[in-house]
Amino acid sequence: MHEHFRDLSADMTHSFLGRNIVSARDFTREEILFVLDVAERFENRHLALLPGRILATLFYEPSTRTRLSFEAAMQRLGGSCLGFADKGVSSVAKGESLSDTIRVVEAYCDVVVIRHPLEGSARVAAEATPKPVINGGDGANQHPTQTMLDLYTIRKEKDRIDGLKVGFLGDLKYGRAVHSLVETLCHFDVNLTLISPESLRLPEAMLESLRQKDIPYREAVEILPAAADLDVLYTTRIQKERFPDLLDYERVKNVYQLNRKLLEGVGPDLTIMHPLPRVTEISTDLDDYPRAAYFRQAANGVTVRQAILALVLGGIA
Amino acid sequence: MHEHFRDLSADMTHSFLGRNIVSARDFTREEILFVLDVAERFENRHLALLPGRILATLFYEPSTRTRLSFEAAMQRLGGSCLGFADKGVSSVAKGESLSDTIRVVEAYCDVVVIRHPLEGSARVAAEATPKPVINGGDGANQHPTQTMLDLYTIRKEKDRIDGLKVGFLGDLKYGRAVHSLVETLCHFDVNLTLISPESLRLPEAMLESLRQKDIPYREAVEILPAAADLDVLYTTRIQKERFPDLLDYERVKNVYQLNRKLLEGVGPDLTIMHPLPRVTEISTDLDDYPRAAYFRQAANGVTVRQAILALVLGGIA
Amino acid sequence: MHEHFRDLSADMTHSFLGRNIVSARDFTREEILFVLDVAERFENRHLALLPGRILATLFYEPSTRTRLSFEAAMQRLGGSCLGFADKGVSSVAKGESLSDTIRVVEAYCDVVVIRHPLEGSARVAAEATPKPVINGGDGANQHPTQTMLDLYTIRKEKDRIDGLKVGFLGDLKYGRAVHSLVETLCHFDVNLTLISPESLRLPEAMLESLRQKDIPYREAVEILPAAADLDVLYTTRIQKERFPDLLDYERVKNVYQLNRKLLEGVGPDLTIMHPLPRVTEISTDLDDYPRAAYFRQAANGVTVRQAILALVLGGIA
Numbered sequence: 001m002h003e004h005f006r007d008l009s010a011d012m013t014h015s016f017l018g019r020n021i022v023s024a025r026d027f028t029r030e031e032i033l034f035v036l037d038v039a040e041r042f043e044n045r046h047l048a049l050l051p052g053r054i055l056a057t058l059f060y061e062p063s064t065r066t067r068l069s070f071e072a073a074m075q076r077l078g079g080s081c082l083g084f085a086d087k088g089v090s091s092v093a094k095g096e097s098l099s100d101t102i103r104v105v106e107a108y109c110d111v112v113v114i115r116h117p118l119e120g121s122a123r124v125a126a127e128a129t130p131k132p133v134i135n136g137g138d139g140a141n142q143h144p145t146q147t148m149l150d151l152y153t154i155r156k157e158k159d160r161i162d163g164l165k166v167g168f169l170g171d172l173k174y175g176r177a178v179h180s181l182v183e184t185l186c187h188f189d190v191n192l193t194l195i196s197p198e199s200l201r202l203p204e205a206m207l208e209s210l211r212q213k214d215i216p217y218r219e220a221v222e223i224l225p226a227a228a229d230l231d232v233l234y235t236t237r238i239q240k241e242r243f244p245d246l247l248d249y250e251r252v253k254n255v256y257q258l259n260r261k262l263l264e265g266v267g268p269d270l271t272i273m274h275p276l277p278r279v280t281e282i283s284t285d286l287d288d289y290p291r292a293a294y295f296r297q298a299a300n301g302v303t304v305r306q307a308i309l310a311l312v313l314g315g316i317a
Numbered sequence: 318m319h320e321h322f323r324d325l326s327a328d329m330t331h332s333f334l335g336r337n338i339v340s341a342r343d344f345t346r347e348e349i350l351f352v353l354d355v356a357e358r359f360e361n362r363h364l365a366l367l368p369g370r371i372l373a374t375l376f377y378e379p380s381t382r383t384r385l386s387f388e389a390a391m392q393r394l395g396g397s398c399l400g401f402a403d404k405g406v407s408s409v410a411k412g413e414s415l416s417d418t419i420r421v422v423e424a425y426c427d428v429v430v431i432r433h434p435l436e437g438s439a440r441v442a443a444e445a446t447p448k449p450v451i452n453g454g455d456g457a458n459q460h461p462t463q464t465m466l467d468l469y470t471i472r473k474e475k476d477r478i479d480g481l482k483v484g485f486l487g488d489l490k491y492g493r494a495v496h497s498l499v500e501t502l503c504h505f506d507v508n509l510t511l512i513s514p515e516s517l518r519l520p521e522a523m524l525e526s527l528r529q530k531d532i533p534y535r536e537a538v539e540i541l542p543a544a545a546d547l548d549v550l551y552t553t554r555i556q557k558e559r560f561p562d563l564l565d566y567e568r569v570k571n572v573y574q575l576n577r578k579l580l581e582g583v584g585p586d587l588t589i590m591h592p593l594p595r596v597t598e599i600s601t602d603l604d605d606y607p608r609a610a611y612f613r614q615a616a617n618g619v620t621v622r623q624a625i626l627a628l629v630l631g632g633i634a
Numbered sequence: 635m636h637e638h639f640r641d642l643s644a645d646m647t648h649s650f651l652g653r654n655i656v657s658a659r660d661f662t663r664e665e666i667l668f669v670l671d672v673a674e675r676f677e678n679r680h681l682a683l684l685p686g687r688i689l690a691t692l693f694y695e696p697s698t699r700t701r702l703s704f705e706a707a708m709q710r711l712g713g714s715c716l717g718f719a720d721k722g723v724s725s726v727a728k729g730e731s732l733s734d735t736i737r738v739v740e741a742y743c744d745v746v747v748i749r750h751p752l753e754g755s756a757r758v759a760a761e762a763t764p765k766p767v768i769n770g771g772d773g774a775n776q777h778p779t780q781t782m783l784d785l786y787t788i789r790k791e792k793d794r795i796d797g798l799k800v801g802f803l804g805d806l807k808y809g810r811a812v813h814s815l816v817e818t819l820c821h822f823d824v825n826l827t828l829i830s831p832e833s834l835r836l837p838e839a840m841l842e843s844l845r846q847k848d849i850p851y852r853e854a855v856e857i858l859p860a861a862a863d864l865d866v867l868y869t870t871r872i873q874k875e876r877f878p879d880l881l882d883y884e885r886v887k888n889v890y891q892l893n894r895k896l897l898e899g900v901g902p903d904l905t906i907m908h909p910l911p912r913v914t915e916i917s918t919d920l921d922d923y924p925r926a927a928y929f930r931q932a933a934n935g936v937t938v939r940q941a942i943l944a945l946v947l948g949g950i951a
Contacts, residue, residue, distance in 0.1 A: 013868070046686055052363055053390055056385070064730075065738060072742035073717040075688055082388040084402060084731065085718060088379060094554075096594035099601075104382060104593060107616030108389035237728075242627075276738060277730035284733075299741030344702030369680055373702070399705040400718060411871075413698075413911035416918075421699060421910060425706035475775055484645060 017309035027189035040309035048078030049315030056109035057083035075306035097099035170236035333628035346504035356624035365395030366632030373426035374400035392623035576600035651946035663821035673941035682712030683949030690743035691717035707939035803868035893917035
């Protein structure tokens with residue numbers, strides 16, 4: 001084991017070698033906490049663990065955050081990157097299948113990050129190659145490194161995950177980040193508050209799953225008083241295109257905006273998170289609020305992705 | 318000479334320093350075999366021969382394979398890359414000539430790879446700068462590193478080139494890869510079989526050239542029995558847009574599909590190659606056929622391009 | 635101080651650490667000359683001063699020259715790059731503000747170069763982050779590293795700036811590079827000649843400023859005899875879209891073309907500069923004229939940007 005990681009479990013480290021990171025569902029509580037522990041070691045530390053290794057970023061949909069943070073993570077580890085930022089420059093136009101593209105690209109790199117609009121595409125990619133594939137978002141389905149950086153942020157901001165009261169605000173029906181984080185929080189002893197307009201409630205199947213796992217939750221339509229006693233409030237963008245009636249959207253958009261005034265009604269410890277980009281759902285007057293964690297959350301994306309890249313490529317072993 | 322290359326010809330090595338790689342026609346049999354010999358030394362070996370050197374990839378047309386494999390090759394050699402993946406982000410829109418772009422970009426890099434839709438454009442680029450220019454495909458004309466990786470694949474799969482019976486299947490009229498490989502195979506003692514629909518036969522000028530060079534060849538319309546006794550079958554994509562009548566395309570498309578069933582009629586040593594991307598012309602049921610070499614062929618692209626970059630930049634001297 | 639820079643002012647070096655490079659107006663004569671002095675040290679010298687450091691290139695408008703020369707500069711310094719080459723792959727489409735993008739991207743890098751069509755955008759970006767931001771062009775406003783490389787080129791070609799007779803030719807009304815260079819030359823003892831069609835004269839406010847600063851200037855419509863006794867002639871592209879009447883454009887386009895024949899009427903020491911890309915305003919028959927400095931000028935862009943990146947990131951301290 002590398003000196004900075006010597007006290008960590010060698011078995012656990014070994015279990016990540018060459019592993020695909022396709023869905024947060026594929027990881028146990030113990031494994032997730034291990035990733036967070038590894039990530040912590042990268043805070044404020046420059047460790048060139050992957051010199052000469054190559055990351056391929058195959059982005060069939062645009063993304064600033066995910067693509068650039070993976071590239072930053074790889075470069076900080078001493079590795080390099082190649083790939084494409086939109087499908088226009090790929091071979092898709094020539095009719096090539098995703099599996100074929102992966103089988104070709106595997107020869108150019110040591111690890112692949114893929115973002116693709118089709119649900120299940122990352123799994124298809126992972127099955128096409130023996131090299132590790134990391135899902136950078138497959139449509140409405142999964143984005144596991146987002147979930148891990150969200151959990152990392154919660155733990156870093158609050159020093160724990162167990163025992164927290166976590167709220168979700170906004171579009172709980174369609175939001176991929178929300179679904180995956182809610183599911184993964186079920187590994188922990190948390191209490192959930194789900195705040196959304198009636199039409200954007202968390203899907204019934206997910207509520208049923210919470211009940212089966214004995215995760216206490218309550219639902220609310222108004223932010224206050226529901227958010228008043230929370231430890232964390234995870235906010236999401238409400239997308240205009242989800243509303244058949246634009247008037248409904250306009251009403252909801254204004255009601256679900258977090259701002260200084262509204263936060264006067266909550267405790268001083270409420271941490272505000274958001275996967276970004278935000279539009280109007282968090283007022284910029286909150287940006288210098290000490291518990292506004294969303295930019296730190298984005299920064300944690302690099303740290304967590306350094307951990308994941310180092311793990312799947314054997315950099316800390 | 319670098320230790321891993323010490324037994325190779327220093328004169329030959331020197332002759333590649335700063336050289337343009339514009340057309341496969343510019344290389345003798347001896348030179349081509351030398352490139353293949355150098356490439357072999359990169360197999361399973363990490364040699365950072367070009368630290369601090371910069372490759373500019375100027376792609377006026379999209380390409381996954383060629384661009385990414387050149388970038389992978391450069392990065393494996395310890396160098397880095399810059400450039401553009403489509404002409405939209407270049408200065409073409411402002412009316413700049415190709416020569417001007419090259420004369421500017423030469424200051425940013427040590428070697429240029431260019432893909433451009435216009436025939437002859439790579440030669441124009443090479444003449445504009447003293448730095449080495451590598452043709453990554455200039456329209457229907459040349460793509461010399463494709464030809465070299467095709468030859469490398471043939472030699473690696475069959476342990477020789479001389480004495481082989483090589484078949485070509487599909488669009489022999491328009492295929493740039495086919496034309497260049499056929500021409501280059503004329504340096505060797507080969508026997509050619511040309512299988513295509515009547516409307517997509519190898520151009521008469523090329524057939525005439527084969528006769529002049531005493532290269533034995535035969536033409537066929539049906540895959541069997543023509544392919545039965547071949548050592549290598551080089552398959553190509555038949556492009557719909559080549560057919561004035563779509564019905565003709567549909568008929569041909571189905572007749573020229575390689576699959577397991579069809580391969581029951583050939584010997585067990587027939588190696589299947591394809592420059593990729595493939596669409597329907599090779600069934601995926603062939604992908605785990607041991608002699609299906611097309612994904613290995615794509616991987617060889619990195620190895621051969623490592624050799625070429627190292628040679629033109631003096632990395633092995 | 636690094637050994638190659640030990641004789642330079644440590645105070646001046648320190649003053650550049652973490653500094654934003656937003657406008658040429660922000661720099662004194664002494665500071666500009668210091669940048670040129672630092673740049674000189676990078677000529678023909680490979681100094682990997684920034685290993686492990688990351689440059690983010692955020693290009694909301696396409697650019698070959700600026701983006702690639704910054705990337706070349708960073709890579710020659712041993713650093714690496716990430717970013718986007720056009721806004722299509724950024725989060726702009728999702729409605730994210732520029733400030734938010736910068737606050738996210740600052741976590742991925744050590745320094746940002748931004749090109750954005752909106753005037754003032756680089757200042758907005760600089761204010762959003764504590765990391766240094768370099769303006770790579772904000773609409774018609776500023777492009778400070780272009781001005782610095784122009785000055786570097788003048789000094790390198792003529793061994794001085796003070797005492798020179800500098801002419802500007804072409805579109806003096808809209809040209810960002812011209813405005814910034816004229817302004818910055820006001821720090822020096824120069825004599826200006828402004829040659830343009832009546833409709834594209836230098837704006838009156840700038841002429842007034844020249845008078846206030848006692849910079850001698852004269853205006854002319856014809857190239858000769860105005861250019862006959864100049865030391866430097868800075869030519870610019872005249873853009874068709876500036877003319878309401880296309881006939882006016884065609885007339886001007888032909889009158890303002892520099893070529894060999896026309897240069898017979900000037901002294902042998904007249905240095906020709908151009909920010910490139912050029913279209914028809916400089917005939918290619920001038921390209922091998924010894925005093926045609928425009929391609930050397932483009933190459934100087936890398937040298938000057940190496941100096942700036944090394945300075946703001948503390949690489950020479």
